[in-house]
Amino acid sequence: MEREFTPLECLLPTGNLTFCLLILNQPLDKGYFHSLWSKAVLRACADGGANHLYDITKGNHERIKEFQIGQQFLRVGPMPLFSSPSPVSRCFFPDYISGDFDSILLEVKEYYKVKGCELIETPDQDFTDFTKCLQILQKKIEEKGLQGKHKLYVNTGLESKWCGLIPVGNPCDNVTTMGLKWNLTNHVLKFGKLVSTSNTYDDSGVVTIETDKPLLWTMGIKNKQNA
Amino acid sequence: MEREFTPLECLLPTGNLTFCLLILNQPLDKGYFHSLWSKAVLRACADGGANHLYDITKGNHESFFPDYISGDFDSILLEVKEYYKVKGCELIETPDQDFTDFTKCLQILQKKIEEKGLQIDVIVTLGGLGGRFDQVMASVETLFHATNITPTPVIVIQECSLICLLQPGKHKLYVNTGLESKWCGLIPVGNPCDNVTTMGLKWNLTNHVLKFGKLVSTSNTYDDSGVVTIETDKPLLWTMGIKNKQNA
Numbered sequence: 001m002e003r004e005f006t007p008l009e010c011l012l013p014t015g016n017l018t019f020c021l022l023i024l025n026q027p028l029d030k031g032y033f034h035s036l037w038s039k040a041v042l043r044a045c046a047d048g049g050a051n052h053l054y055d056i057t058k059g060n061h062e063r064i065k066e067f068q069i070g071q072q073f074l075r076v077g078p079m080p081l082f083s084s085p086s087p088v089s090r091c092f093f094p095d096y097i098s099g100d101f102d103s104i105l106l107e108v109k110e111y112y113k114v115k116g117c118e119l120i121e122t123p124d125q126d127f128t129d130f131t132k133c134l135q136i137l138q139k140k141i142e143e144k145g146l147q148g149k150h151k152l153y154v155n156t157g158l159e160s161k162w163c164g165l166i167p168v169g170n171p172c173d174n175v176t177t178m179g180l181k182w183n184l185t186n187h188v189l190k191f192g193k194l195v196s197t198s199n200t201y202d203d204s205g206v207v208t209i210e211t212d213k214p215l216l217w218t219m220g221i222k223n224k225q226n227a
Numbered sequence: 228m229e230r231e232f233t234p235l236e237c238l239l240p241t242g243n244l245t246f247c248l249l250i251l252n253q254p255l256d257k258g259y260f261h262s263l264w265s266k267a268v269l270r271a272c273a274d275g276g277a278n279h280l281y282d283i284t285k286g287n288h289e290s291f292f293p294d295y296i297s298g299d300f301d302s303i304l305l306e307v308k309e310y311y312k313v314k315g316c317e318l319i320e321t322p323d324q325d326f327t328d329f330t331k332c333l334q335i336l337q338k339k340i341e342e343k344g345l346q347i348d349v350i351v352t353l354g355g356l357g358g359r360f361d362q363v364m365a366s367v368e369t370l371f372h373a374t375n376i377t378p379t380p381v382i383v384i385q386e387c388s389l390i391c392l393l394q395p396g397k398h399k400l401y402v403n404t405g406l407e408s409k410w411c412g413l414i415p416v417g418n419p420c421d422n423v424t425t426m427g428l429k430w431n432l433t434n435h436v437l438k439f440g441k442l443v444s445t446s447n448t449y450d451d452s453g454v455v456t457i458e459t460d461k462p463l464l465w466t467m468g469i470k471n472k473q474n475a
Contacts, residue, residue, distance in 0.1 A: 128446075
């Protein structure tokens, strides 16, 4: 069974993609953040990710929906889960913040707590905050399988030139690709033997990858002007 | 046979370590650069690494000529290349697209080490851990190939991180230079390790499996002994943090 997707589709300003947004503990890119946030159906922060959300939404934290009725503005809130985004809503509260809470700043944690965000403490030290946040996300949405044959559309115009296939963690004994400048045919990808880096695309706008084991796809994104 | 070394020894202001310096195409850390440059016996740039050398030595280029600059020269700026060429630096073009500039630079370095009959303790590489993700992975891949290129250990340093690849066997790492920051990790990049045993870490392993999807040791730290021993049956990537030195 073949899986098709367009890796950078979520960054397009229009589109029908249904996706969740998970924010980790790294600075957020202004170029894409607002577009991604407004279109996501579910938004979560893993621990210190909440600090960066708080920062980038400074002056705009309040979860309010404004209706203009004549000259008056009627404010209603908070918003329910899975709400469809509205052009007049300014909702920058995550649906939940999870983690062992060793990175989230106290003032940030208190702020979101007071405002009614779901805080889910996951103290387990055998797994990272990212992993645990994803587990919680899995509980809230349906699972999709991810192996075998893949068709990636790389024609959004947002792709930069480079891409790569990285056999992190395990060799892949049988990889076949199309749509790359340097394709593989039933080839082994293995650290110490062959790792596909600094690869690029042909003109087709589509990359197909067939792999027998988990394989990490990586690609470059064009630098968008900061908002 | 147990291999002993002190990963951050090259960053100590004093010491008897004999090492080569290899500069890749990433911004250079002011904190360590001058100390490393002055103590290295051989210094090389891989392609765009020369741009960063040129930048960081502004106003004093004449005192910082590399022994050679190698690469396919698709990253080095024309003005930088011309400058070093006019000043008599050796420029070695390596167009082979099957190997990265890093790998090819290492191959040339080994040739020069042999030609000069040098005894080198370690090859210190600056850069390689930032920017494009595929190129970070390419740096790791070069470490895998390095065992077939040179008998000398290769370490890669950028910003606050160091990586080196531990071959199968026993390793004793001294982590008591005072330059170590708290974190360290053991990453089974490329292959699972079926049998790993450690001492000296906060979370040690005893005949444990390290495997992506099962267990990867990240955000680990040290006990008070100042020594970490690692025994592994397969190549295993060691990574550790370097304390932030005040900019010169």
